[in-house]
Amino acid sequence: MIKLHGLRMSNYYSLAKALLIEKNLSFEEVKAPPSQEESYLERSPMGKMPSIEVDGRFLSESLAIFEYLERLQPEPPLLPDDPFVAGKTMELVCHLKLDVELVARRCLPELLFKKPISEETKSEVRADLAKGIKAVSRLAVCEPYAMGDEFTIADFYAFYCLGLAGMLAKSVVDVDLLDGQPELTALLARLAEHPSIARVSAEANA
Template identity: 35%
Template sequence: MIKLHGFALSNYYNKVKFVLLEHGIEFEEVLTKLPLAEAQLAQSATGKVPFIETEQGFLCESEVIVEYLAARFPDKRIFSADPWQAAKERELIAVIETHLELAVRELYPEAFFGGTVSEEVKKSVEKRVTRHIASLKRLATFAPYARGEQFGIVDMSAFVNLPLIGMATQAIYGRDMLAEAGVDWKAYVKLLGARPAAQRVGADRKAYIEATR
């Protein structure tokens, strides 16, 4: 059985968990907090969560894990069967995770954890996020799902990442940059939240936050 290491506050842990739940892949959760102990770096070379444990060993990085799951369980159709459509899914995930969430992550210390972020960093992030929200809008339709009428892997990434982008930019700049650009992520996330797997992810995240206060 696959063991998923991490904790329910992590958006990328929750992305992998969403995929596992949505596709009915059996797994076990192993609570693993940061920073990792020295011995655990042999399990997650980047020192991050999530990472998974399989009969063959350990694997880290959420998108690599998803790719592994897609290859190991081809019958689950985690990505579209059509190669072009699957590539377009990966393209949009890259915009959400690499170009938007990773940029906004630089704001998290001040937006969510009581720290401070320099004005230089804030200006840099604002410029990059503005550019790549435009990229998001070119690729995503939200009609009603990210890529049209069918729910898919992109939505699992968007579900855990778009709220962070909206809330962090609201906290730092006094405006939700996604909403300002016409991306109604709250309605979209509410739609996704009707799915049982999303409800489980959300409930477990809430329970974790309450337990660690």
């Protein structure tokens, strides 16, 4: 059985857990906070969560975990059949991950560890987030799902990246990330009701 390592408070752990549920795979959760200990780095080379354990072997990075799960259990598919649309789906995932979530993540030390970030960094975050969210809204269809009719991996990244980024942007740099983005706002509300995502949220708050 697959073991999922990490903590329920993590957005990427939650994403990997939602994927396992979506794919109807049996799994077990193992509490493992991030660490720079050698034994942890052997499982996840940057010391981050999540990672999965399969027959004693470890795999980290949520996108790599997705790639593995998609091949292990192709149903339901989370990438469109059409090669170009599949590429566009991954393009959207990249922008959500790198140009929105990772940018907002620069605010995390201030919120979690009360380590103030500089005004210069805050200005950069505001400018970079504005660019990132524009890129996302240019690519996202949002009717009814991120890429249109098909529910895909981009929906998971939309939910878990925009959720954390929105919270960090509001509380640390006083930016409403989804201001003027009614389609993305409605998409996130729909996704919150999607069974795999709803179960992860319910269990995180239990």
